[in-house]
Amino acid sequence: MQECKVLFLEDSLGDARLVHQMLADAANSLFAFTPPTAWWRPKRAGAAQVDVALVDLGLADSHGLETLLTLQRHAPGLPIVALTGLDSESTALAAVERGAQDCLVKGTLKAESLVVPCNTLC
DSSP, rough: OEEEEEEOOOOOOOOHHHHHHHHHHHHOOEEOOOOOOOOOOHHHHHHHOEEEEEEEEEETTTTTTTHHHHHHHHHHHHHHEEEEOOHHHHHHHHHHHHTTTTTEEEEGGHHHHHHHHHHHHH
């Protein structure tokens, strides 16, 4: 099985650890992460050689759909799975309408819901 390279933009260390653990525990899955970062800069995303991006829509220096749109501008064609702390159907729908492959709510996140889109996009 080929390794899936994941760009992971998350500023909560607790959430980052949880996602890392979920993907590490997934059977038959090989994921390699860029380090979580609290101070995301778009040029970093464009330079990365990654297969998929997991992106928190609530970063300290970039909020909501603007985070998604900025990443798309700097890394066109990169599949993106948005993560949000808001249990909002409208936020999830808006993210998908703007090009995210999926939008997952962190509070209800399960390994299966995270692994399936990542494996599918790699």
